[in-house]
Amino acid sequence: MSAILHQPEATAAATASLAIETRELAKSYGKLTALASLTMTVPRGEIFGFLGPNGAGKTTAVKLLLGLTHPTSGEARVLGRPVGDRATRQQVGYLPELFRYQGWLSAREVLALHCELAGIPRRRWSREIDEALQTVGLAGRADDRVATFSKGMQQRLGVGVALLGQPELVFLDEPTSALDPVGRHDIREIIRGLKARGATVFLNSHLLSEVELVCDRVAVVDHGRVIALGSLHDLLGETRSVRLRLTELSMAALAALQRFGEVEAQDDWYLVRGIASGVVPELVAEVVRLGGRVHAVEPRQMTLEDRFLQLLQGGN
Secondary structure, three states: EOOOOOOHHHHHHHHOOOOEEEEEEEEEOOOEEEEEEEEEEEEEEEEEEEEEOOOOHHHHHHHHHHHHOOOEEEEEEEOOOEEEOOOHOOOOEEEOOOOOOOOOOHHHHHHHHHHHHHOOOOOHHHHHHHHHHHHOHHHHHOOEEEEHHHHHHHHHHHHHHHHHHOOOEEEEEOOOOOHHHHHHHHHHHHHHHEEEEEEOOEEEEEOOOHHHHHHHEEEEEEOOOEEEEHHHHHHHHEEEEEEEEEOOOOOHHHHHHHOOEEEEEEOOEEEEEEHHHHHHHHHHHHHHHHOOEEEEEEEOOOHHHHHHHHHHHHOO
């Protein structure tokens, strides 16, 4: 069972500034370790990406933080209170990856049902529902049955449910999975709007390009363990790759270019991985000095997807 994190009074202010705090949080099912020793903090007002392949432990971590399951060991706090605290739950919004609403209900009725489940005073229902529908772009379909909605529209409705009650912390599990590019753009704007009003967003997503656009920091989880955590700048650093179209380059010259990074050749195109951005001009000058001709230079910043795959393959 999770216990309260015992801390000196001097750290009380720091704890109050955190939306999530875990210390060696773990969950096992028999011999299977679903999550191992998760230690991290998420400051209030941050957009935090929680990434990993299927089966990495992401959903288990979210369930633990929501109090939907109990840890095998370790400690956690959400919004400064122990996990599972009833009052705190009313300040948390949640969009699960897999959900289904009753098809015979209208969008407005689904939201009204969740207002009741969340304990929102009835006098506020109308305003909360109208704001949620407007925010997720369903105001024009408020009284239509859910059974008539596309998967993307149902996804929008799920986000609307998560926004009811103006939560301080919102967990979004694959919020853009069923959406077209316009829908993904809209969800990004909703996430940024949550941050602008001071809310914290905990985002699970397999669309790493989306995470890269909105998150302040990310954690990468694999086999139940966090293998990397930090800002995008921390994770991506200044390492780049550069793609060049070269001709008249001898094999000896090609070997000499290995000092700039890992070189991969395909016809006249050469990809140099792991080169610092400031070294690209030196690379081009070296190609010319060795007798090669440069027809194109295409510098490329390492993407979050590149780094994610590198980490899963055991790269530092």
